[in-house]
Amino acid sequence: MKKLVFLFPVLSFFISCSTTPEAVVAPDHIKLVETNLSHPVYIKGDSTWTIEERMKHYGVPGVSIAVIKDYKIDWIKSYGIMDKESKSPVTDQTLFQAGSISKPVAAYGALTLVEQGKIDLDKDVNTYLQSWKLPDSEFTKEKKVALKHLLNHSGGLTVHGFLGYSPDLPVPTLVQVLNGESPANSGAIFVDKVPEKSFRYSGGGYTVMQQMMIDVAQESFPQLMSELVLQPLQMSNSTYDQPLQSEQLKMAATGYLPDGSTTKGKRHTYPEMAAAGLWTTAEDLAKFAVNIQQTLKGESKAALSQDMTTTMLTPFVEDFSGLGIFINKMEDEIYFGHGGWDEGFSSEMIAHKDKGYGVVILTNSNHPDFISELIRSVALSYSWDDFVPTYEKKEINADQLKEISGRYRLQNDNLIEIYHTNNQLFRKDLGAEPVALFKVSDSIYISRENNQPVQFTTEAESGQLNMLLIHPMKKTVESTLVLMKEGEKIPFEFLEEGNFEEGLKAYQEVMKTDANDPAVSENNLNRLGYRFMGIENLKLAQDIFKVNILLYPESFNVYDSYAEACMKIGDLDLAIENYKKSYSLNEKNTNALKMIEEIEQKKQNQVE
Known part of the structure; x- marks a missing residue:
């Protein structure tokens, strides 16, 4: 591990680097990103990791990064290899499967059809579906499923995600996927909750949307998305083709599973294109995020209007979900984005709603923790507002360690053990590994792994010692756990x-x-x-x-x-x-x- 302020020379491991014509990046800024990988919570004085160390730690073969600053791409850089056998380096043109980041791009296309007057956000999707119909049920008697529900995961539709199909397997038609019919490897898509009542993630909903868009436009989905989104936003290296054509395959990375083994057939085919079928580069996805930022600011009219882009990023049903995109409020700052996971590929796109910065990270392995560390490195290096929780550690004495140590219960459901070893406090949650706790104020403690403050208080009348779990954003008490007596047990134990x-x-x-x-x-x-x-x-x-x-x-x-x-x-x-x-x-x-x-x-x- 290395200190935060220590900058390392660029190693031969780092394959390629490029910047946009609009920006010249100080080399030290790039080096900072490459050496600032950290825990979810940064304790001042902590050491950090290099990107090379963490790629080796997790077993990430290749990664491509595009950093956004001042409403434009600041720099693009790629690391590692796209295939373990050929050892071919990842370049800025290497294609990665975007996984569920396919959804916000597809949502953008659907909203473009709305602006063209071809689909109504609020009308029953069966008004537009021709090749297949979403089955009516007891749950759709009062309210029908509309496009806004599909985009927002609030339609009550089934099927969370999809596994894809290796080259040795037959690929089902879209209607077979919708019906859950062989050779589809996912269940039938139907409504089993009342629409607009609650959020439940549904790749199935996006598959219904895909069929609806095809039926309305009478075009293949890849061609339609090229016309509606990829061409207008100049995402020239991106495609929804499933599978890729022969020339495209030359640029495609090979996927690797969490255990390091190769995805069967190197990469899977996803007929569920809207949900999981986008092939793209970090630069192209950064163009997508920048377009949203610029449009919200009134500086772009490439595709969606400012009003529709604002609607896309407006919370609906739940405060963390817009129409096709997730909204992350951190203190007073609002970020938007989406993550992705296909077999052997993981990715993340995140950007500030109105301050013009962000990052896109694509990898050919399933290690989202690595991606999170790299995002935090960008945030620390560029001083993003309220993104990486940062604390200063305070001393804790032996009496305090002894006083708060013990087993705390939340009703009959949860148990957290607090203990100390060699003057270091630890927290062990049910079924989890212990994590170090650090005192950051008179009664507040934090761990590097979780930004949820823990507070210990004593009831004035009873003298009962309680542990309070504090909501990191709202600063309100989420749960109160009571110190258990000797011999007490919850059922799980x-x-x-x-x-x-x-x-x-x-x-x-x-x-x-x-x-x-x-x-x-x-x-x-x-x-x-x-x-x-x-x-x-x-x-x-x-x-x-x-x-x-x-x-x-x-x-x-x-x-x-x-x-x-x-x-x-x-x-x-x-x-x-x-x-x-x-x-x-x-x-x-x-x-x-x-x-x-x-x-x-x-x-x-x-x-x-």
Whole structure:
């Protein structure tokens, strides 16, 4: 690790660098970005990493960066390799899959059709759909799904995201994807929540939008997007072609999974183009972000009007989501952007709404933490307003360490342990690794990994010591955790100890006392199970899912989750049994049928 102010010479590892004609960048500015990678929270005096160190740490083969300053691209630079076999360097023209950043670009195209009078933001999407219709249901009786709901993830549509198709697999038509029909590897897209009531991320919604745009324009989606967005914004290296044509393939990076293995076939094909199908460069996406900034300022009329661009960035249903783009309010500053993840590719675009700076980062690996570190490096180096939380560490004495150490509970649902070793305070959340805590005021503590302040207070009358979790932006108390007495346990701890029967008994007792307790929420238990499955604690995850089955025996989803854990553990017969049970409770859960087929094939292969 290196100190923040220490600048390193450019290494041969850094493949290429270019700047726009409008700007000449001081070399030290680029070097600062290359040496300022940091934790989510910066404690003054902390060491930072170089980009080379973190690419090696995460196993990121290649990355391309475009930095925005003063409403224009300040510089573009590329690092590493686009393919491990050929060792070909990443250049500023290397094509990366943008993943879900495809969505805001596609949204821009849809809003252009709105301005052309071809689609109404507020009308029923079935007014425009011809090749396929969004099925009506009990959830659409009062309010129909409109384009604004698809753009905003508030339409109540199913299917979060898509896996894509390796070259050895047949690629489904768009209608087959919409219906969840073979050879599609995703479920049917339909409405199972009342529109405009809440946010739920849905790549499925963007796939419906894609079909609607095709039906309205009577053009292929790649051609339509080229005409509506890519050509007007001079995104000359970008395309929605899926798969790429032969000449384009020469410029395309190879994708690499989190374990470093190659994406099957080097890259997947995504017929769900609006949701995940954009191939692009950092420069082109930076042009997209700059256009939004300039249009909001009244300095561009390349495509969308100022009024429509303002609408795109206006919160709708939830304060963090506009029409196709996410809005991130940090103190008094407003940033907009979107992240992306395809198989073997991760990316991020973020820009300030009205101060003319931002960054685009594209990688050919799935390591979003690396991207976050690099974004913070740009923010620190360019002094972005209120982006990287920065604190100064204060001394803490032995008495204070002893006083606040202990186990704190939030009802029956959560547990945080505070302890100290060698005069360093640590915080350990349920199912997480310990993190160091630093005192930053008389009663406030912070970790490098999380910008949520922690405050310790003592109730005047009872003398009860509490731990308060503070909302980092609103500065209000989000949760109050109570210091636990010796021998106290929450239900989860019995499962963690391997005592399933006692754990189940404890959860059933909570359910009996208060069925609305978060500890026995079906969704909370499901998330908890997946949290432990994500860190390969499969037995604990399986036990959590089993508790959920016994608490909610009529829910199809609990059996689906339990079956997945059984499959990962290797109990294939039990997995099949529970996928069958899930499907019997909900025949729309076609994923269960696909998993049964996959497991049966796996069993057959084992016999052979």
